[in-house]
Amino acid sequence: MVDHTPDHPPKTPPPPKRPLSPPRPETGLAEPRVRMEMRNRRAANWTLEAAPWSAGKASRAVVSRLHEWGYRQADQAASYLTELLVRTAVGDGGKRVSVHLADQNRQALIVSLSHQTGLTVCDDTLLRELAVLGAVSCGSDTxxxxxxxxxxxxL
Structure with a gap:
């Protein structure tokens, strides 16, 4: 019996392509805000540059879409509310603003998002102004x- 030693080392499996990431640490903070989700209704959204002219452009887009959906009686209120929402988002200092629109049960939801971090919720003055312009309900979060x-x- 002759001992035979191999000419090469034993084959080892290749290393994984991506190392496994460790579990995320628990921060102890409140649960993160759920991404905005609109289901079972018509919806539209626009992303605009955070510029002074964005308020007018967003307002025209929202009113036009409401007309496409058959709503013509709330033109002025929808226009004023959209302009104020977008001017507020532009004033936050980000690079872009997004506007979201949805309808359900003869009501429209209009949302503006500033994409600027480190802000606080809007003060009561803005919310009161939105109510005066015709909002049935309004709010703010960050x-x-x-x-x-x-x-x-x-509508």
Whole structure:
């Protein structure tokens, strides 16, 4: 019996292509804001440059879409509310603004998102102004993706 030693080392499996990432640490903070989700209704959205002219462009886009959906009686209120929402988002100092629109049960939801981090929720002055302009309901919140201000309008 002859001992035979191999000419090469034993074959080892290749290393993994991506190392496994460790579990995310628990921060102990409140749960993160859920991404905005609109289901079972018509919806539209626009992303605009954060510029002074964006308010007018967003307003025209929202009113035009409401007309496409058959709503013509809330033109002035929808226009004023959209302009104020977008001017507020532009004033936050980000590079872009997004506007979201949805309808349900003869009401419209109009939302502006500033995409600027580190902001606080809107003060009561803005919310009162939105109510005076015709909002049935309105609110504001902040998260990592920016400040979100929304209104609900009867159509």
């Amino acid at each position: 998260a990592e993706d920016g400040r979100r201000v929304w209104v609900v309008l009867d």
